Amino acid sequence: MSKDGNPLLLIDNSSMYVIGQGTYKVESTTFAEAKAIIDIFDEEDVLRCYTDREIDRVVHDYVGVVDRNFQRKKISRMRPGQLAIAFKQYITPSETQPIIDLDGGAQAQKIENIYIYCEIITRMT
Numbered sequence: 001m002s003k004d005g006n007p008l009l010l011i012d013n014s015s016m017y018v019i020g021q022g023t024y025k026v027e028s029t030t031f032a033e034a035k036a037i038i039d040i041f042d043e044e045d046v047l048r049c050y051t052d053r054e055i056d057r058v059v060h061d062y063v064g065v066v067d068r069n070f071q072r073k074k075i076s077r078m079r080p081g082q083l084a085i086a087f088k089q090y091i092t093p094s095e096t097q098p099i100i101d102l103d104g105g106a107q108a109q110k111i112e113n114i115y116i117y118c119e120i121i122t123r124m125t
Contacts, residue, residue: 008041009075009084010059011121012050018084020077023124031063034085034118038065046070055087058116078123090115 011018029037038046038059048056048070059065078084092113099109 006082015049
């Protein structure tokens with residue numbers, strides 16, 4: 001575990017239940033800042049609490065975190081002093097609906113835009 005015994009939690013929209021009673025500090029952050037925080041922690045001090053495996057692709061391909069074998073674990077709530085990085089999805093309808101032709105004659109149509117942003121969450125009490 002980390003020096004204070006609290007691992008860094010990586011969460012997404014589906015695992016926000018870890019935010020329970022208590023006082024929290026929430027700060028928006030860039031991908032570069034999120035990467036720097038994750039890189040500070042050893043592999044065994046980071047827990048993946050999200051269930052959407054596409055977040056792995058975001059963490060590695062867009063945030064730039066080197067692929068490490070972070071343990072997947074369901075956490076019921078954060079502890080005082082614990083940090084989490086939330087990869088939150090923001091989905092908007094597509095203003096254009098281009099249609100592309102796929103191999104085999106099928107067509108695909110764009111229906112929405114998906115955005116990801118990061119927040120650092122610290123449980124204070």
